[in-house]
Amino acid sequence: xxxxxxxxxxxxxxxxxxxxxxxxxxxxxxxxxxxxxxxxxxxxxxxxxxxxxxxxxxxxxxxxxxxxxxxxxxxxxxxxxxxxxxxxxxxxxxxxxxxxxxxxxxxxxxxxxxxxxxxxxxxxxxxxxxxxxxxxxxxxxxxxxxxxxxxxxxxxxxxxxxxxxxxxxxxxxxxxxxxxxxxxxxxxxxxxxxxxxxxxxxxxxxxxxxxxxxxxxxxxxxxxxxxxxxxxxxxxxxxxxxxxxxxxxxxxxxxxxxxxxxxxxxxxxxxxxxxxxxxxxxxxxxxxxxxxxxxxxxxxxxxxxxxxxxxxxxxxxxxxxxxxxxxxxxxxxxxxxxxxxxxxxxxxxxxxxxxxxxxxxxxxxxxxxxxxxxxxxxxxxxxxxxxxxxxxxxxxxxxxxxxxxxxxxxxxxxxxxxxxxxxxxxxxxxxxxxxxxxxxxxxxxxxxxxxxxxxxxxxxxxxxxxxxxxxxxxxxxxxxxxxxxxxxxxxxxxxxxxxxxxxxxxxxxxxxxxxxxxxxxxxxxxxxxxxxxxxxxxxxxxxxxxxxxxxxxxxxxxxxxxxxxxxxxxxxxxxxxxxxxxxxxxxxxxxxxxxxxxxxxxxxxxxxxxxxxxxxxxxxxxx
Numbered sequence: 001x002x003x004x005x006x007x008x009x010x011x012x013x014x015x016x017x018x019x020x021x022x023x024x025x026x027x028x029x030x031x032x033x034x035x036x037x038x039x040x041x042x043x044x045x046x047x048x049x050x051x052x053x054x055x056x057x058x059x060x061x062x063x064x065x066x067x068x069x070x071x072x073x074x075x076x077x078x079x080x081x082x083x084x085x086x087x088x089x090x091x092x093x094x095x096x097x098x099x100x101x102x103x104x105x106x107x108x109x110x111x112x113x114x115x116x117x118x119x120x121x122x123x124x125x126x127x128x129x130x131x132x133x134x135x136x137x138x139x140x141x142x143x144x145x146x147x148x149x150x151x152x153x154x155x156x157x158x159x160x161x162x163x164x165x166x167x168x169x170x171x172x173x174x175x176x177x178x179x180x181x182x183x184x185x186x187x188x189x190x191x192x193x194x195x196x197x198x199x200x201x202x203x204x205x206x207x208x209x210x211x212x213x214x215x216x217x218x219x220x221x222x223x224x225x226x227x228x229x230x231x232x233x234x235x236x237x238x239x240x241x242x243x244x245x246x247x248x249x250x251x252x253x254x255x256x257x258x259x260x261x262x263x264x265x266x267x268x269x270x271x272x273x274x275x276x277x278x279x280x281x282x283x284x285x286x287x288x289x290x291x292x293x294x295x296x297x298x299x300x301x302x303x304x305x306x307x308x309x310x311x312x313x314x315x316x317x318x319x320x321x322x323x324x325x326x327x328x329x330x331x332x333x334x335x336x337x338x339x340x341x342x343x344x345x346x347x348x349x350x351x352x353x354x355x356x357x358x359x360x361x362x363x364x365x366x367x368x369x370x371x372x373x374x375x376x377x378x379x380x381x382x383x384x385x386x387x388x389x390x391x392x393x394x395x396x397x398x399x400x401x402x403x404x405x406x407x408x409x410x411x412x413x414x415x416x417x418x419x420x421x422x423x424x425x426x427x428x429x430x431x432x433x434x435x436x437x438x439x440x441x442x443x444x445x446x447x448x449x450x451x452x453x454x455x456x457x458x459x460x461x462x463x464x465x466x467x468x469x470x471x472x473x474x475x476x477x478x479x480x481x482x483x484x485x486x487x488x489x490x491x492x493x494x495x496x497x498x499x500x501x502x503x504x505x506x507x508x509x510x511x512x513x514x515x516x517x518x519x520x521x522x523x524x525x526x527x528x529x530x531x532x533x534x535x536x537x538x539x540x541x542x543x544x545x546x547x548x549x550x551x552x553x554x555x556x557x558x559x560x561x562x563x564x565x566x567x568x569x570x571x572x573x574x575x576x577x578x579x580x581x582x583x584x585x586x587x588x589x590x591x592x593x594x595x596x597x598x599x600x601x602x603x604x605x606x607x608x609x610x611x612x613x614x615x616x617x618x619x620x621x622x623x
Contacts, residue, residue, distance in 0.1 A: 224355075
């Protein structure tokens with residue numbers, strides 16, 4: 001009977017097991033007693049393996065734990081937060097309050113390979129910002145043991161441990177999150193990460209390892225201020241720039257939109273009837289071997305060079321008056337390139353993005369909150385909008401798992417308002433407490449997540465008002481809402497266990513639990529968790545219906561139905577009527593539903609429902 005029942009998984013995907021299966025498939029010779037023999041794999045790969053003692057890479061204390069952290073499954077889930085949502089029934093945007101490491105694991109099931117663009121603005125590790133306190137981070141004792149900075153009496157022998165631990169904690173935080181983020185990107189997906197000089201070099205090395213150095217797209221530079229202000233530093237040198245590192249999931253699949261060609265770059269000084277043009281080089285820039293001479297038909301001057309075009313092509317260009325010849329042979333001919341002759345109507349942009357006003361970014365945010373400074377150093381809205389626009393199409397999905405003040409979600413809505421797009425945004429923010437003496441706290445915002453949600457809500461309202469007052473009215477639907485969720489522990493008693501348990505301990509905890517669902521959880525909480533673990537979208541349409549006396553949930557326009565009332569077990573006739581009336585592709589029931597009046601397991605009911613589903617080709621899921 002179990003072969004016809006799909007058990008809902010207790011945790012997020014186990015990448016340890018998945019990696020082992022992949023290796024076993026590629027190297028069956030390496031399997032020994034159900035385990036992978038790495039020595040066999042090294043032998044098979046031969047010279048393609050790196051030497052153990054000397055190899056290039058980024059290393060720091062605690063790296064092994066950080067790698068492991070990305071692979072540990074979690075039983076955590078998300079609970080709907082209807083009170084803080086905007087347009088729950090219609091929106092396709094998402095806001096999640098919680099630790100982004102756990103959230104990224106939860107998102108793997110449905111959103112794996114579906115995110116077109118990720119933008120994050122993580123802590124810069126300046127010593128003043130917040131670094132997420134993961135439970136796998138090094139304790140100071142463990143760190144000193146690893147780095148050998150304690151003598152036999154356990155005393156610190158140098159004063160360098162604070163700096164080393166300072167950087168390792170930041171790397172330990174970033175590594176597993178970036179590994180999980182990469183999984184979510186589409187093949188042509190791009191990740192943008194803001195950073196400054198404090199960790200720019202370490203971040204580049206980290207991304208080279210996780211994404212592959214061959215997938216590096218560029219390190220954008222943007223100017224934060226045009227002049228040195230404030231008290232000068234001791235060195236009398238002040239940085240006025242920050243960076244955005246960009247990597248692709250697969251660089252061969254990535255193409256940015258580029259910029260519109262500007263007519264101001266062209267002219268027509270000779271009144272050519274063919275229109276605007278500009279001069280461009282004719283010389284080869286690659287490895288061509290096109291050395292020959294071309295002749296100016298009017299002066300007879302000869303010009304010898306390695307040309308970008310074949311001799312035949314250049315002769316045709318001369319006949320069409322597309323070559324500009326200089327007055328003498330000491331200079332080089334150039335081609336006449338007309339504005340409408342480009343195959344691509346857009347041009348490339350450079351990694352120096354220019355100046356974006358951080359002061360204006362702060363003022364913009366303050367204007368939305370009664371001129372109160374509720375958030376320090378928000379990113380310029382136009383900078384984030386530019387990056388997202390370059391990397392996405394009109395229906396792309398964007399993720400920001402360090403949401404901060406909510407700039408990314410604001411930028412996505414703004415872009416949609418400008419070009420009629422339907423981009424969707426997932427924002428994730430830790431409920432980091434605001435300082436008690438801060439303007440944010442005084443304004444009633446207890447956490448940064450509170451600020452993020454409210455900024456997105458107010459930005460949506462402002463964008464809609466601006467569109468209504470605009471002379472150029474648009475009739476396309478503009479999504480300015482979001483479904484809010486909060487990270488919680490599992491709602492199923494049988495799955496409640498910490499992620500640091502061993503496999504044996506976890507199995508024991510599962511066997512110990514007698515009930516399936518936590519009695520304190522709502523049916524909607526249970527449904528959300530089940531759908532997440534089945535790989536269903538967080539914005540899937542869900543409605544409630546009453547069929548044959550059963551209060552059921554209809555999911556994805558009736559392709560799935562769920563009955564989750566553990567207090568009232570369904571009868572076989574009720575389930576038969578539900579199946580006959582709705583004919584869903586999937587049916588979801590709680591394990592607790594298969595009980596009789598005294599609370600004992602009703603195996604007969606379970607067997608009959610299984611057979612009923614099998615007869616109608618319905619997939620039965622039990623949680």
